[in-house]
Amino acid sequence: MSYVHAGRDYERDTRYLTTRITADGRDGYPVEPGRYRLVVSRACPWASRAVIVRRLLGLEDVLPMAVAGPVHDERSWTFDLDPGGRDPVLGIERLRDAYLARDPAYDRGITVPAVVDVPTGKVVTNDFAQITLDLSLEWTAHHRPGAPDLYPAVLREEIDAVNEPVYRDVNNGVYRAGFAGSQEAYEAAYDRLFDRLDRLGERLTRSRYLVGDTVTEADVRLFTTLVRFDSVYHGHFKCNRHKLTELPVLWAYARDLFQTPGFGDTVDFDHIRRHYHLVHTDINPTGIVPAGPDLSPWLAPHGREVLGGRPFGDGTPPGPVPPQEAVPAAHTPRRHAPMTQ
Numbered sequence: 001m002s003y004v005h006a007g008r009d010y011e012r013d014t015r016y017l018t019t020r021i022t023a024d025g026r027d028g029y030p031v032e033p034g035r036y037r038l039v040v041s042r043a044c045p046w047a048s049r050a051v052i053v054r055r056l057l058g059l060e061d062v063l064p065m066a067v068a069g070p071v072h073d074e075r076s077w078t079f080d081l082d083p084g085g086r087d088p089v090l091g092i093e094r095l096r097d098a099y100l101a102r103d104p105a106y107d108r109g110i111t112v113p114a115v116v117d118v119p120t121g122k123v124v125t126n127d128f129a130q131i132t133l134d135l136s137l138e139w140t141a142h143h144r145p146g147a148p149d150l151y152p153a154v155l156r157e158e159i160d161a162v163n164e165p166v167y168r169d170v171n172n173g174v175y176r177a178g179f180a181g182s183q184e185a186y187e188a189a190y191d192r193l194f195d196r197l198d199r200l201g202e203r204l205t206r207s208r209y210l211v212g213d214t215v216t217e218a219d220v221r222l223f224t225t226l227v228r229f230d231s232v233y234h235g236h237f238k239c240n241r242h243k244l245t246e247l248p249v250l251w252a253y254a255r256d257l258f259q260t261p262g263f264g265d266t267v268d269f270d271h272i273r274r275h276y277h278l279v280h281t282d283i284n285p286t287g288i289v290p291a292g293p294d295l296s297p298w299l300a301p302h303g304r305e306v307l308g309g310r311p312f313g314d315g316t317p318p319g320p321v322p323p324q325e326a327v328p329a330a331h332t333p334r335r336h337a338p339m340t341q
Contacts, residue, residue, distance in 0.1 A: 058144025
């Protein structure tokens with residue numbers, strides 16, 4: 001599978017399935033507990049948005065989740081983490097099967113996140129930006145008590161204004177650098193990425209969160225790129241002006257979110273490293289997966305409390321991660337034991 005095309009800028013295929021699951025079912029798919037299955041990979045930043053939002057809102061029981069393995073081939077993500085290599089609910093080996101059930105002539109990306117209608121086995125939507133907004137706005141009847149308002153009406157315009165350049169220059173910007181087919185395309189993406197990170201750092205010197213005094217959709221969207229930055233984007237995608245750990249404000253902000261329930265407890269660094277370095281064979285033809293970086297600094301104090309704000313406002317943090325959804329301890333940061341004489 002080739003991601004880099006010589007002499008060309010990288011252009012993301014944005015032809016998503018935009019059918020929506022709504023409270024009134026106007027697209028034919030009403031919100032119903034247990035009817036749908038959220039298919040994700042923990043390696044994927046776009047899917048990680050949905051994993052975080054689902055957990056923050058407490059939708060685990062009403063929207064069950066299927067986790068694909070971190071590595072896919074040119075055909076599809078696979079359910080190789082499940083016994084027998086099949087999703088136990090959908091009964092399929094490849095996510096591709098659910099896309100073809102929706103449209104036998106489907107010729108676009110087999111992407112995650114995808115929400116599948118379990119009774120029919122068809123993908124309803126893979127429109128990752130709309131999925132998280134709809135979890136906030138359309139699934140409200142099933143939010144846990146104390147769930148945060150991640151997309152409050154009074155801040156919506158500002159959140160949208162922040163999200164647009166974050167997507168263009170940061171979320172997608174790292175891909176435009178990593179998959180650039182020319183020096184010019186790479187340098188243009190690189191410059192836009194770090195210019196935007198500098199601006200975000202300036203903004204976050206004055207405020208604990210991107211918009212308002214609590215966690216919002218804007219923080220979720222930026223976090224999923226920042227948490228992957230040093231593990232894959234800095235080296236693998238050549239986004240190497242600075243590491244995240246060398247950008248003091250953004251590094252403290254990212255640690256603050258990582259240590260907030262619902263964020264760091266969804267992150268699987270092993271899946272992240274393996275996906276990028278094994279799937280992108282035109283960038284990393286040897287298939288060697290880096291052993292680093294050291295993850296323990298993610299648990300260091302961040303000091304962002306001095307800026308005020310509370311992640312959940314008057315609400316409460318989510319409860320413990322369901323055991324069946326817990327990230328293996330070996331794939332998460334651990335504090336180093338002190339050296340002894």
